[in-house]
Amino acid sequence: MTTQDHQGAVEAADGQTLAAAAGGLTYPVAPGYRVKVRKGPGTDYPVVRQLAEGATIQIRCQQYGEKVSGPYGTSDIWDNIAPGQYISDTYVRTGSSGMVAQRCTS
Numbered sequence: 304m305t306t307q308d309h310q311g312a313v314e315a316a317d318g319q320t321l322a323a324a325a326g327g328l329t330y331p332v333a334p335g336y337r338v339k340v341r342k343g344p345g346t347d348y349p350v351v352r353q354l355a356e357g358a359t360i361q362i363r364c365q366q367y368g369e370k371v372s373g374p375y376g377t378s379d380i381w382d383n384i385a386p387g388q389y390i391s392d393t394y395v396r397t398g399s400s401g402m403v404a405q406r407c408t409s
Contacts, residue, residue: 328361328362329359329360329361330359330360330361330362330395330396330397330403331357331358331359331395331396332354332356332357332358332359332360332390332394332395332396333373333374333375333394333395333396334356334357335356336356336373336374336394337353337354337355337356338353338354338358338390338391338394339353339354339390340352340353340354340384340388340389340390341388341389341390342387342388342389343368343387343389344366344367344368344369344381344389345368345369345381346369346371347369348389351387351388352388354390360382360384360390360395361384362382362383362384362395362397362403362404363383363384363385363404363407364383364404364405364406364407364408365380365381365382365383365392365402365403365404365405365406365407366380366381366383366389366406366407367379367380367381368380368381368389369381371391371393372393373391373393373394374393374394375392375393375394375395375396376393376400377393378391378392378393378400380392380401380402382395382404383407
């Protein structure tokens with residue numbers, strides 16, 4: 304069973320959001336946060352942009368980096384959402400405290 308929200312995303316019965324257009328798995332960013340996207344997996348990397356409140360992201364791969372705390376706990380997992388663009392997994396509702404995507408190779 305799935306439901307569709309006003310933004311065209313489809314949510315599966317298990318709570319994971321599926322991108323309606325691309326058919327790929329996407330995850331919601333924590334409500335009420337404008338998350339900084341960084342050039343690498345840590346807060347010492349420069350900010351390249353900021354996600355809008357209510358954004359959903361597609362995780363390309365994940366890697367370990369700086370341990371940070373966010374609305375979904377404390378973790379050293381960082382999500383790569385585009386080439387050279389990372390956000391802390393603690394701001395993404397993946398439904399897991401571990402990795403949900405392949406490990407980044409570089």
